[in-house]
Amino acid sequence: xxxxxxxxxxxxxxxxxxxxxxxxxxxxxxxxxxxxxxxxxxxxxxxxxxxxxxxxxxxxxxxxxxxxxxxxxxxxxxxxxxxxxxxxxxxxxxxxxxxxxxxxxxxxxxxxxxxxxxxxxxxxxxxxxxxxxxxxxxxxxxxxxxxxxxxxxxxxxxxxxxxxxxxxxxxxxxxxxxxxxxxxxxxxxxxxxxxxxxxxxxxxxxxxxxxxxxxxxxxxxxxxxxxxxxxxxxxxx
Ligand SMILES: *[C@@H]1O[C@H](CO)[C@@H](O)[C@H](O)[C@H]1NC(C)=O
Ligand SMILES: *[C@@H]1O[C@H](CO)[C@@H](O)[C@H](O)[C@H]1NC(C)=O
Ligand SMILES: *[C@@H]1O[C@H](CO)[C@@H](O)[C@H](O)[C@H]1NC(C)=O
Numbered sequence: 001x002x003x004x005x006x007x008x009x010x011x012x013x014x015x016x017x018x019x020x021x022x023x024x025x026x027x028x029x030x031x032x033x034x035x036x037x038x039x040x041x042x043x044x045x046x047x048x049x050x051x052x053x054x055x056x057x058x059x060x061x062x063x064x065x066x067x068x069x070x071x072x073x074x075x076x077x078x079x080x081x082x083x084x085x086x087x088x089x090x091x092x093x094x095x096x097x098x099x100x101x102x103x104x105x106x107x108x109x110x111x112x113x114x115x116x117x118x119x120x121x122x123x124x125x126x127x128x129x130x131x132x133x134x135x136x137x138x139x140x141x142x143x144x145x146x147x148x149x150x151x152x153x154x155x156x157x158x159x160x161x162x163x164x165x166x167x168x169x170x171x172x173x174x175x176x177x178x179x180x181x182x183x184x185x186x187x188x189x190x191x192x193x194x195x196x197x198x199x200x201x202x203x204x205x206x207x208x209x210x211x212x213x214x215x216x217x218x219x220x221x222x223x224x225x226x227x228x229x230x231x232x233x234x235x236x237x
Contacts, residue, residue, distance in 0.1 A: 065086050109209070156179055
């Protein structure tokens with residue numbers, strides 16, 4: 001963790017210098033992530049009975065869990081890194097996912113799989129960017145002016161709101177809840193140490209994943225919720 005904090009600190013200083021020149025942002029993400037290089041943040045996600053599309057069965061399923069992690073996305077080069085520690089049904093699980101748009105490949109390690117690396121194809125419809133978001137209202141969180149942004153409605157089972165700092169578009173919170181068609185459920189994410197840049201060091205493949213090719217594909221979705229289900233800011237729109 002100290003290793004990550006050191007990286008975050010160095011990058012935070014860099015991005016502070018750069019972001020001070022972009023203070024005249026009008027509406028955050030009105031053109032999606034166009035103009036943004038990427039993001040890196042730590043997060044805590046609490047979910048109760050939250051709807052998600054189970055990639056194994058292609059059926060709607062519900063998840064209840066508590067999770068903390070580190071996430072980075074490079075919107076320009078199409079790369080995603082995600083490391084998590086999750087408690088689901090009182091079982092702690094930790095793992096890591098690295099995905100590359102260029103060759104449509106994702107690598108996944110999970111403690112429930114003995115830390116072995118799995119390799120899998122990414123659904124070709126997966127977007128590595130943020131879609132254009134609608135401004136639905138404005139307010140404050142703490143003393144910070146925020147925009148409430150809504151994701152385009154692409155399914156009828158969840159509705160997603162992203163709350164960002166109005167001045168610099170930094171993520172603050174994400175609220176996802178099941179639509180009234182379904183039993184109540186939600187996922188609430190809070191973001192920490194947000195940076196408006198990818199952390200390129202995170203996209204290095206872990207040694208366990210070296211020299212694996214797609215022929216050795218194991219069931220990546222057995223443990224992973226798959227990349228398109230993980231976060232509201234990445235996936236199928
Ligand atoms: C996919 O691209 C990444 C990043 O360049 C590389 O590390 C990985 O080995 C590639 N995987 C395949 C199957 O080509
Ligand atoms: C991890 O991989 C090793 C070597 O292939 C295998 O023996 C072991 O059963 C795997 N662990 C799990 C939990 O699948
Ligand atoms: C929700 O959307 C799915 C897929 O588009 C559709 O099959 C289903 O009928 C919809 N359900 C309701 C209650 O509208």
